[in-house]
Every structure is written in C-alpha cells, then in structure tokens.
Amino acid sequence: MVRIAIMGVSGRMGQMLLRLVDESDLAVLSAAVERQGHDWIGQDLGSVQGGAARGIIVTDDLAQALECSDAIVDFTAPAVSVPLAEQAAAAGVAHVIGTTGFDDDDLAAIAQAGKTGRIVRAGNMSLGVNLLVKLTQQIAQALDTEYDIEIIEAHHRHKVDAPSGTALMLGEAAARGRGVLLPEVADRGRDGITGPRDAGAIGFHAIRGGDYIGEHDVVFAGPGERIVLRHVASDRALFARGAIRAAIWLQTQDVGEYSMFDVLGL
Ligand SMILES: NC(=O)C1=CN([C@@H]2O[C@H](COP(=O)(O)OP(=O)(O)OC[C@H]3O[C@@H](n4cnc5c(N)ncnc54)[C@H](O)[C@@H]3O)[C@@H](O)[C@H]2O)C=CC1
Ligand SMILES: O=C(O)C1=N[C@H](C(=O)O)C[C@H](O)C1
Numbered sequence: 001m002v003r004i005a006i007m008g009v010s011g012r013m014g015q016m017l018l019r020l021v022d023e024s025d026l027a028v029l030s031a032a033v034e035r036q037g038h039d040w041i042g043q044d045l046g047s048v049q050g051g052a053a054r055g056i057i058v059t060d061d062l063a064q065a066l067e068c069s070d071a072i073v074d075f076t077a078p079a080v081s082v083p084l085a086e087q088a089a090a091a092g093v094a095h096v097i098g099t100t101g102f103d104d105d106d107l108a109a110i111a112q113a114g115k116t117g118r119i120v121r122a123g124n125m126s127l128g129v130n131l132l133v134k135l136t137q138q139i140a141q142a143l144d145t146e147y148d149i150e151i152i153e154a155h156h157r158h159k160v161d162a163p164s165g166t167a168l169m170l171g172e173a174a175a176r177g178r179g180v181l182l183p184e185v186a187d188r189g190r191d192g193i194t195g196p197r198d199a200g201a202i203g204f205h206a207i208r209g210g211d212y213i214g215e216h217d218v219v220f221a222g223p224g225e226r227i228v229l230r231h232v233a234s235d236r237a238l239f240a241r242g243a244i245r246a247a248i249w250l251q252t253q254d255v256g257e258y259s260m261f262d263v264l265g266l
Helices: 012-023 062-067 078-091 104-113 127-142 165-178 237-250 260-264
Strands: 002-007 027-033 071-074 094-097 118-121 148-155 186-188 202-208 214-222 225-233 256-258
Touching: 002 012, 002 237, 012 027, 012 237, 027 062, 027 237, 062 078, 071 078, 071 237, 078 094, 078 104, 078 118, 094 237, 104 118, 104 256, 118 237, 118 260, 127 165, 127 214, 127 225, 127 237, 127 260, 148 165, 165 202, 165 214, 237 260
Parallel strands: 002 027, 002 071, 071 094, 094 118, 118 256, 148 202, 186 202
Antiparallel strands: 148 214, 214 225
C-alpha cells in the first residue's frame, strides 16, 4: 500500500482525492494537510466531514505529514507547490503536482527539485486530455499556418488562473507540432481594435462561470473547413484517479520530473 498525504484536503480536488484514496486497494491515506489557520486544523478528518472519527488529525505540519508518507498529492496553488517540491525531495517523498498557474521561475524551481526528488507534474491528469495533447501536436504538424489555431477553455467561477494549465499544455503541443516556441506566438484574450489575426498565432480564450469542471476545444480553422478537438470533463474523479496512479507509479521510478505521458506510457 502506498501511503499518500493529501495537500489541501478540504479543497475541490482534495475532497475528491480523499474519496478515491479511501476506495483504493493500492493506496492508503497517511496525512491530511491544510493551510495554517484553516478551521479543520487539529480536528479529526472524519469528524470535520460530519462522519465518525477516523484517527487522522488534519495538520498544517508538513514535516510531520512527509515523515509518514510515500507520496504527497498536491492540488493547491503555486506559492504552496514550489517550496513543497524542495521539501518533498529532501524528505525522499514522491510529489504529484496537479496545481496550475506557475510562472517560468516556478517551473525552473520545480525542475531543480526534480534533480533530487521524484515528481510528476501535469496541468491535467486525465487520460483523455493527455491523448488530446498528442493529437493536437500531430495535427499541428500536419497543417500549415493556413489553419489558424485557437484554444478555448471553460472552467467554474472559482478558478483563479487563465489560461488553464490544460490550455497551456495544448498550446505548447500545437507550437511543438509547428516547430515554434509558444511564448513567441501566443495571443491571449483579444480585446479592442486588435487588427487582423497574426499568421501563425495560437489564440487562447477563457470562459469562467458556474460549475463547469473543465472543457477544452482546440480549433484548427482553415480555408473551407474547421477541425475541432474537444475534451469535456464531467467528473473531477478522473483527475484524482490520474494523480493517485502517478503517486503509485513514482514509487518505482528514479529521481526526475515526469509528466502524465510518462505515467500513462503515451
Ligand atoms: N492537473 C489537474 O488535473 C487539475 C488541476 N487542478 C488545479 O489544482 C489546483 C487546486 O484546484 P481546486 O481543488 O479546485 O482548488 P481549491 O481552492 O478548492 O483547493 C485548494 C486547497 O488548497 C488549500 N491550501 C492552500 N494553501 C495551502 C497550504 N499551504 N497547505 C495546505 N493546503 C493549502 C486550500 O485551503 C484549499 O483547500 C488549481 O491550481 C487547479 O487549477 C484542478 C483540477 C485538476
Ligand atoms: O481548476 C480546475 O478546476 C482545473 N484545472 C486544471 C487546468 O488548469 O487545466 C485542469 C482541469 O481543467 C480543472
């Protein structure tokens, strides 16, 4: 049994992870972590959820959580995940990072932690999205810039980062397929008199509202036809399932920063 600590246990993904770890035959919950000052700190995890006590006290003590765990699964925020990558590496605990919204410095710090620690990081942990990323690269490679690429994503009203981590993965795949660098061609959220579209641009658009879980379209708009690749997530369980699979997979890997392509063998 892989002992898994959950970061941000009261969050949307934290709660889903808890359910799936409890259902798993291969993993067991070792620690439930929340931010300092959270109402749940110091209370029994079962009791705060309105059930029977289960003997796991919600903690903000990361060192303690790492000490009793083989993996820590982390869907929180960049300011949390970046220092955690270093701490988990130092403790020899595998770190699964589902958090999105990192900047270049954050990504460099995580890559550095991956020199001594075992990390899986992915802006989307689902099989379907990772397949879509592969297809996006293939199609972008096959088409020239007569086909305009636009990425449209929709998420719930609470999401704090845009474009989504998934949209950026799709954009990077499209740029790779075209043999260009995404920062040089990305066109994020047009507004005003923008002028005609730049040839070769990769456009990003973000819808925020209600309880969308996560939807992504990649549009290749060409002369006389459009190809649209679409992924619709209708259950957060698919992200949590991927993350738990990654935590188990990391137990037999060498140090390094991996993606879900590695975990899924894509
Ligand atoms: N890679 C993927 O497949 C997916 C990634 N995400 C990403 O995961 C992140 C979290 O998303 P949600 O669960 O919707 O957010 P959320 O806001 O519901 O949950 C975040 C949780 O982290 C906790 N937290 C904050 N600071 C902490 C700290 N220092 N220590 C421990 N816990 C701390 C918060 O109190 C909260 O409970 C976002 O970046 C989102 O984009 C979400 C779904 C899938
Ligand atoms: O914040 C979310 O909810 C999600 N975030 C990830 C992203 O930024 O792509 C993955 C999924 O779409 C849900």
